[in-house]
Amino acid sequence: MEYAILALSTAAFDEDGALGGQSLKLYTRGLYELQKAIDDPKMRLDDQTLAACVLLGMFEFSECPGRTVSAYMRHYQGAMALLQLRGPKQHIGGLAHDVFQVLRMHTAFQGLGQGLASQLAKSAWMEGPWISKSKTMHDLLVDIFLQVPGLLSEVRAATSLQPRQSSLTTGLKTLSALLALNSQLNEWFESYQYTYPTIYWPQLSAASSSTDSEELGRLYPVSFHFPSYYVAETMILYWTVQTLIHASICSLSSRLPSSETKGITTFEGDNLPAKDNDDMSLADIQHIVETSDFMLWPETSARYICQSVEYFFQQEFRGIGAGVVLSPILVVKACLSRSARDFSREIAWIDETIGRIQYNGAGLAACV
Structure with a gap:
């Protein structure tokens, strides 16, 4: 060592x-x-x-x-x-x-x-290393994050199958699992937001970008600042998980149109919280998705991640901060690239930021 x-x-x-x-x-x-x-x-x-x-x-x-x-x-x-x-x-x-x-x-x-799905998402690894101590709020957030890759795999499987009753039922069960995980994430944030008087605040950005123009203005004129590096790291992870969950809900729900699922009236919500663990109707699932902000939040969370990048480039963090933001920025790029809307300006900003991350101490950024 x-x-x-x-x-x-x-x-x-x-x-x-x-x-x-x-x-x-x-x-x-x-x-x-x-x-x-x-x-x-x-x-x-x-x-x-x-x-x-x-x-x-x-x-x-x-x-x-x-x-x-x-x-x-x-x-x-x-x-x-x-x-x-x-x-x-x-x-x-x-x-x-x-x-x-x-x-x-x-x-x-x-x-x-x-x-x-990772081996570390299994109960033995979720519980064993904390047998003699309590989990921090950051630990609990990573617990939620570790469940995401397995669900993304289920989303891909459900959307790649031919639309028939069995595959649509599988898709709806995956959607219910995503909604349940989103509820866990919301509960986590409800607790975390009160651990500090203010967990982040906006300031005018001091950074410049080639994506800025007189006609369009600055893409991100405001950046976020945090009470500590630890809070910043936790919040950017929270927005990353939120982006992934909400983008997956949007993607999956858009591929399960009601016209193709009329034959499916109910299914067991095995992955929902106990209070919601009765047979869920298709109408219930669609109502939850349609009356929520899921269609807006992937883009909003992605924007919050981009607005947090400047904080991590501070000199005092050296290359550590640059390393922390690389993976979240790549998640944002992947989600925006798959959107039906035009995010070419945002993606150009991200590519430029990846270059800055490499310059600030994360050489691996040149290879992604």
Whole structure:
């Protein structure tokens, strides 16, 4: 782990490029030491071995010396293999729990691209590492996030099938599960918003963009600021999860027109809260969707994420802030790209922002 820390630290403080070769040498030595530890049956399960694997992955994220995501993914996959080998109860506290928390977040975002439910979404991993402590509000939010990739997989499956009663029933059940998860997210926010007097506030943006023009004005003239970095990280994650859930509800509900589902009068809402767990009528589901703001919120949440980016580019956060916003920005780009509306200006702004993220310390941004 020592060489992994030295490699990251050297890279972080190398503002003029003079130490670039040194950080790469330390990284290479770190790889050698990690392989030795993995080959040793005793060291393989040591907390520092897991931490070294994650830290070397972070070096790939920030520096990306090979200009490809493959090395970063190998570190992530290796860390997950070690995590599974160790088991949930080996991550109750200390360094092991901190590293596990990092992997939880990475796993949630990785699941979006892979289209698979994560092992970390299972109850053993949701509960085991907290057997001796209470979850924070951030932990509870990640719990919700970890359920999203599995539901996105169900959405894709439901919308790819030929419209017949069985597939439409599956689609409606998936829709009910999304609505239930959205209720969990709303309940989470109801609790979180009172933890601080103000969790975010608008200020005039100091950033400029090539998308600004005299005719159209500034795309994001106002940026959001937060009482702390921790709150900012939590809120941008909240808006990311909200964007994903609401965009999925919009997509799925638009592909389940009432004319094709007249034969389906009710179905069991297995994934709904207990108080709503009676047979749900199709009319009930459609009424919930049509009378809500789901059609507006994906775009609104996406805008809030973009308005938060400037906060993370502050000098005091160095490359850490840039790394935090990369995945949410990519989620926004994916959602806007799939919209029927024209978001070419917003997407151009995002592409420009990804370039800034790379410049500010997330080298992997050049490869996505």
